[in-house]
Amino acid sequence: MSQRLTAVVFDWAGTMIDHGSRAPMGVFVRAFADFGVELTVAQARGPMGMAKRDHIAALMALPEVAAAWAARHGRAPGEADIDAVYAVFVPMNVAVVTEFAGLIEGAAEAVAALRARGLKIGSTTGYTREIMAPLLPLAAAQGYAPDNLVCAGDLAEGRPSPAMMYRTFLDLGVWPAWSVVKVDDTEVGIAEGLNAGAWTVGVALSGNVFGLSPEETAALEPEAFDARRAEAVARLTRAGAHFVIDSVADIAAVIDAIEGALARGERP
Numbered sequence: 583m584s585q586r587l588t589a590v591v592f593d594w595a596g597t598m599i600d601h602g603s604r605a606p607m608g609v610f611v612r613a614f615a616d617f618g619v620e621l622t623v624a625q626a627r628g629p630m631g632m633a634k635r636d637h638i639a640a641l642m643a644l645p646e647v648a649a650a651w652a653a654r655h656g657r658a659p660g661e662a663d664i665d666a667v668y669a670v671f672v673p674m675n676v677a678v679v680t681e682f683a684g685l686i687e688g689a690a691e692a693v694a695a696l697r698a699r700g701l702k703i704g705s706t707t708g709y710t711r712e713i714m715a716p717l718l719p720l721a722a723a724q725g726y727a728p729d730n731l732v733c734a735g736d737l738a739e740g741r742p743s744p745a746m747m748y749r750t751f752l753d754l755g756v757w758p759a760w761s762v763v764k765v766d767d768t769e770v771g772i773a774e775g776l777n778a779g780a781w782t783v784g785v786a787l788s789g790n791v792f793g794l795s796p797e798e799t800a801a802l803e804p805e806a807f808d809a810r811r812a813e814a815v816a817r818l819t820r821a822g823a824h825f826v827i828d829s830v831a832d833i834a835a836v837i838d839a840i841e842g843a844l845a846r847g848e849r850p
Contacts, residue, residue: 589761632734709734
């Protein structure tokens with residue numbers, strides 16, 4: 583059996599598109615506001631990477647959010663309430679997602695270089711197919727069209743379960759799991775890769791943990807930038823990422839390092 587990589591699987595928002603993973607944040611805040619509950623952007627970012635209904639459930643489970651819901655509605659939030667917020671969230675997200683469809687700088691070129699090495703390109707996402715539908719042609723027009731797409735809701739369980747990765751292995755016809763690399767900007771996305779038995783690469787600067795647009799990032803004072811970047815790297819490292827890079831533009835050196843590790847008989 584060849585001791586080489588077969589595929590790289592990318593997340594979408596914050597990893598390949600939407601620098602700072604900003605599209606869902608305002609929508610979560612607005613969706614909860616429709617039900618009389620104030621949500622901060624920091625709270626909204628916490629479960630990022632999960633399927634969006636699971637994300638809403640995780641937010642509802644926060645003690646401060648559950649208390650605010652009970653104060654407004656006279657009862658603790660339940661499954662029906664999660665469904666109600668989700669029903670409001672999805673069309674809101676669909677309405678704004680194309681405003682955040684720009685590829686991360688260097689992403690298309692990075693993928694082209696991976697394909698030139700003979701690697702297949704997979705993708706998984708916490709977005710539903712309804713949310714992804716308007717994004718796919720916009721990404722393709724910018725030079726990014728992965729070989730597969732597995733969305734939240736396609737399978738019985740989403741992240742941190744490895745189910746979407748397993749479906750990707752089947753879609754791409756790749757195995758074993760250690761010949762695949764998962765690239766993601768969220769802790770739960772890193773867990774998805776680890777649980778599937780793949781190598782994992784965290785994306786610190788363009789993703790959810792750093793959480794800023796390129797313009798907002800450029801405006802930071804050096805000390806603030808360094809502190810924010812260090813926190814993003816630390817969180818992804820604590821999540822178990824084998825490597826952490828600033829953005830997918832930096833992926834080539836990591837692929838070299840992983841292939842070197844495989845040649846030495848190492849496994850994730």
